Amino acid sequence: MSPRYSLEPVIQESTPSIIARKLRYAIAHGAVAPGSQLGEAELARELGVSRGPLREAMQRLTQEGLLISIRNRGLFVIEMTDAEIRDMYVLRTAVESAACKMLVGAGHVASGQDLLSKVAEMENAAVTGDHAAMSDADMAFHEHLVALSGSRSLVRIHTTLMIETRMCLAVLQYSHRVTDEWIEEHRGIAEAVRGGDGLLAQSRLNDHEDNALAQLTSAPASASIDSRRTRTRTRS
Amino acid sequence: MSPRYSLEPVIQESTPSIIARKLRYAIAHGAVAPGSQLGEAELARELGVSRGPLREAMQRLTQEGLLISIRNRGLFVIEMTDAEIRDMYVLRTAVESAACKMLVGAGHVASGQDLLSKVAEMENAAVTGDHAAMSDADMAFHEHLVALSGSRSLVRIHTTLMIETRMCLAVLQYSHRVTDEWIEEHRGIAEAVRGGDGLLAQSRLNDHEDNALAQLTSAPASASIDSRRTRTRTRS
DNA sequence: CTCGTTTTAATTGTCAACAATTCTAGCTCT
């Protein structure tokens, strides 16, 4: 990895972008609890920037749906109810299903092989018992699936959805016994893509997302999703 | 005081929201040409607000994809190429198709009737030759289709997509001969929903979007892989 | 002891001024 050839672009990332990226990472990995308030002054002081750029970054995250803004009250990290998680998965399934449909017909064999390599990474993570790596590989598979479609629209929407997914995953723990069938589901999708059978890939994808959703919503350990102090106002 | 039974919430819309809404409307209806630059100082002076709230509004539109921001250069209204329009329709079809799938099974008869009333509005607009009303009714149909699904995620994404669609429609003019078959396509979708046949509705929706896309772009739409309704897996 | 009012503190919303960067035009040198 010689850094000579991959020197970073000269266009410096704008300050709001940097802030937004850091906040996204913090939210996605559970560093800030869902439902907690993000004070502008506090964050600005902590990050060493002024409130102007920080407000723009917050604006982006609000637009993406990661934060909710209550006028003259403040910004809060979203608390996703089961219904909202289900709703998110509806959109996510729609996006990934559309990606599947685009994959077949244009180099689906190479795409399938590519996805199978991601499945191999998942297996490696599974045998070592590394839950974080398992989660990363899982998300990498889905991100790669959408990226292979070549659709910028789908990728953009999907990126946001994966952040929300990660946020949900950060709360609960994996159970060991589901990883095996999970891997098999991914392999099934990848093989369907390699075989060029779009409908089969879509149906398998549907089933997979349904299973993943069931893990997130009906899991007994997911009762601690909402934060300790639940002072959320339903009426805004 | 006349008694109002549906008093609207007193929450006053934030200034950036108002600005964003006005700008969206202006962009969607072609009041500002695609590719033109939007100067912050000029707009702020014109709207009678400061640059702070205006920047937040611009930030939203940039996030939505209606503007592109070039650092230290300015903000410009997007110019959508044919490829980008096609890409947008991929996402739009995915969203509306997912909405269709949700419609069947839960009061699909009422939903179908509801959609058919929208088709009737299109017919009224067609006989009077009012192209603007025709366009409005067309978009109302699709917005209603997604709204009936009850999914907030789908509605949110779709709203942005319809603005971009409107922006594209503002540029070109309608040709008379396509309106009739256009109406029939909508009616077909509505009737499929009323009949509870989700797959038929999806396939008809696919075909309809392909046709609409062909009207917008000069190049032919990318090969519609599996727009046909097929229960058996096709293997070519 | 409870309900209503008032005060107070903290937060966001807004604004005007300053700094940094980029494009353009004019100039000089070859």
Added chain:
DNA sequence: AGAGCTAGAATTGTTGACAATTAAAACGAG
């Protein structure tokens, strides 16, 4: 005359301070 360089103007990026609004706590009356 053409290419390269330099100075100017215009724009955005950033900052700090001030105003408006809200929620909660303290207080007093019934």
